Amino acid sequence: MRVGLDVGGTKTEAVALDDAGVVVARVRRATTFGPDGVIATILASVEEVGAQAGGIVTSVGIGMPGQIVPGSGTISHAVNLGVRSLDVAAVVGGALGVPVDVENDVKAAALGAAVLRTAADPGASGAAESGLAYLNLGTGVAAGLVIGGALWRGVRGAAGEIGHLSVDPEGPRCRCGQRGCIEALAGGRAIAERWGRPGALPVADVFDVAEGAGPGGSERERARALRDDLVRGVAAAVRVLVLTADVDVVVLGGGLTALGDRLVAPVRAALRRSGETSPFLRSLHLDERIAVLPPGSPAAAMGAALLAAERGEEVLTVG
């Protein structure tokens, strides 16, 4: 039984997969901050999901925000978890006595998204010629690529870090120092900072104000500009992924996709508009290549569970 975890800044999700790749147990708990807290959260989650599934855990895969050097089990710069650098694979593997793989959470979700699509449409993915990108729209913007049935991490683990591509030299200043980065336009944190109104769901607030009935005011104009930036940032990200890697599908996930069609419909419209002036872009049918993860899909945890098999360079299958 393979266990996969998605360790996030606030909660940790765990799934157990049987030999056919079917989810047989799923648990969720709050993440405890800091290195010791994260390790304790991981061990408790594995124990709980293992007990719920009632089988023997043969491998553990862990998706986490932060940087992972390809081939290592060490996470670094996981600011949201309060972890500077931690060899998670060694510590958890030592405690559990099973193989442990660690991967960036967006890359793990890309693997999970590919498997979820294969399960939904056998033959759609996993083949040598297939390509899928997972575009995470959360606090930041980053993507994961599954190329020819395997996760493509890049030479230094940075593949898919498209958030810091500038698509507008006069665009808003990004935390990274550049202007007009995709993340400065479409990242949840950047939007919240530019919006500046307090609230638990600042991006939803932007959409509410932008879509509000009645006469507009300067606040509505500001909300609409932010919403337009978000839409053009996501559309730019889709173009970058398809024109560079020519993936068959860009699967959208992350917190901002809770907006559903309020976000996705204008992104599709923006992609259709660029096809109106460009026959080349039109021939790529970008608007039809977007898919959205169903709400609550445990893509990152599922992908994490499959890391051990992926490392063995098996072609991924799921029952």
Added chain:
Amino acid sequence: MRVGLDVGGTKTEAVALDDAGVVVARVRRATTFGPDGVIATILASVEEVGAQAGGIVTSVGIGMPGQIVPGSGTISHAVNLGVRSLDVAAVVGGALGVPVDVENDVKAAALGAAVLRTAADPGASGAAESGLAYLNLGTGVAAGLVIGGALWRGVRGAAGEIGHLSVDPEGPRCRCGQRGCIEALAGGRAIAERWGRPGALPVADVFDVAEGAGPGGSERERARALRDDLVRGVAAAVRVLVLTADVDVVVLGGGLTALGDRLVAPVRAALRRSGETSPFLRSLHLDERIAVLPPGSPAAAMGAALLAAERGEEVLTVG
């Protein structure tokens, strides 16, 4: 003995490789326009390079400008060759009685560039974790990707078509209808059209005027603006390739690289500048990841010669 051809709009280059992948013969001839002319050029080139090498031709690979549906031997939209649609593999294979593979010339050059780098630095490429992009700076701008030792064509053969990514919504209008496409900034044809002065080498003319000594005038200002656009377009292309695919190296080729360090040095400087404001970009060492094909390297012809082996999904090696 494997033969590879690079069929260009004006000339066709052919190489013959022995079993160890070493170039044992190389010929060049003018390309004849139109479907019949192109086929005649190909057959004459194969005969000539085979005779020069003095061995038996076991396979022929052909790189051509235009679109190729992955897995087919049909080229389409090869405007520079006067070919609308032609099943080159069937016609040439029927005439020669050997397996014939056809590939887009930029993708063939990417494969050739990967092999040339492996030959220069064994162990640098070809491995499963390696990644290389070949960025062709010619009439247009396009790239080819070699990921994990294999050419990544994309799901519809469009991988690497980054020329039509917009990086400036206020930039110059592109032939494709968008504004600020990488190709509108850095494509040889776009620069020649914007420059508007007659001459055989319009981009070199732009650089000559931009770099001219003596007091500047409006013509020099215009040349400098075009040169700056070219540099920022190439730098943007490098960023797109590294941040999306995290390739180890971006190999520059194509006619514009005849400018040598007049082009490459300011591109490196532009990449270093973006690292000055962005610690993330600095950590990627983009300026150090650029390489330039030696002038006259038969990268596309060499890559074409290796298409048959690549199709067999062998890991490419070269002696």
